[in-house]
Amino acid sequence: MKLIADTHTHTFRSGDAYSTLQENIAAAAKRQLSYLAVTDHSCLKPGGPDNWVHFTNQRLLPRFSEGVCLLYGIEADVIGPGGKLSVPDRVLDTQDWVIASMHADVMSPRTSEDHTQMWIGIAENKYVDVIGHIGDPIFSFEHRPVLQAFADAKKVVEVNTGSLLTRPNAYPVCRQIVTLCAELGVRIIVNSDAHFSNRIGDLASGVSLLQEIGFPEELVINADEHRFRKYLEHKGIRL
Numbered sequence: 001m002k003l004i005a006d007t008h009t010h011t012f013r014s015g016d017a018y019s020t021l022q023e024n025i026a027a028a029a030k031r032q033l034s035y036l037a038v039t040d041h042s043c044l045k046p047g048g049p050d051n052w053v054h055f056t057n058q059r060l061l062p063r064f065s066e067g068v069c070l071l072y073g074i075e076a077d078v079i080g081p082g083g084k085l086s087v088p089d090r091v092l093d094t095q096d097w098v099i100a101s102m103h104a105d106v107m108s109p110r111t112s113e114d115h116t117q118m119w120i121g122i123a124e125n126k127y128v129d130v131i132g133h134i135g136d137p138i139f140s141f142e143h144r145p146v147l148q149a150f151a152d153a154k155k156v157v158e159v160n161t162g163s164l165l166t167r168p169n170a171y172p173v174c175r176q177i178v179t180l181c182a183e184l185g186v187r188i189i190v191n192s193d194a195h196f197s198n199r200i201g202d203l204a205s206g207v208s209l210l211q212e213i214g215f216p217e218e219l220v221i222n223a224d225e226h227r228f229r230k231y232l233e234h235k236g237i238r239l
């Protein structure tokens, strides 16, 4: 399986990452990616940039650089019930790509029932494209009702290779989630969550997880140029 996009990456503007956008683009070009999404943290994450100035001004940046198509987005934080996010809708509306994630330094882990309700709320948030690093075991949730809600709302679930590397015990949870995604027909995307340029496009551990369970390739939106482009067109992004 050849992946053509990495849509969860950070620059130094996130506060906890260390490369410039230019360095990330060069790394994406070297890995022969067709698409790179820059998705810095929102301002609630310690060290994150201003929600308004940083993210809305991304529209001034180029769509193509070094042969890579650039998407500008944000990794927003889930902060409460009903799918509440750390970023106002008027900012989310300006973004090419929105990931919703739970982070322990923004929201302390709650009960599995609370996380379940939050994810079901996120399924109804029209601005969210991707559910970020959902396999983090500290934010446990009831898999079947949540993934069914994502299937119904056509949200994309992320396989985050950064989690597989750094979050203890994430692998078995990711495996269970991805297996259920295959059963329910939930589309997925494999992303690096790179916080340094050398990890841009580092997606092999995600691919091997998918191969291990025989995940249907047609549900992997970054495994095919045409499929990925169609997703962008459906969002109204014209390249």
Ligand SMILES: [Zn+2]
Binding pocket: 075, 101, 103, 132, 133
């Ligand atoms: Zn994250």
Ligand SMILES: [Zn+2]
Binding pocket: 008, 009, 010, 075, 193
């Ligand atoms: Zn991230």
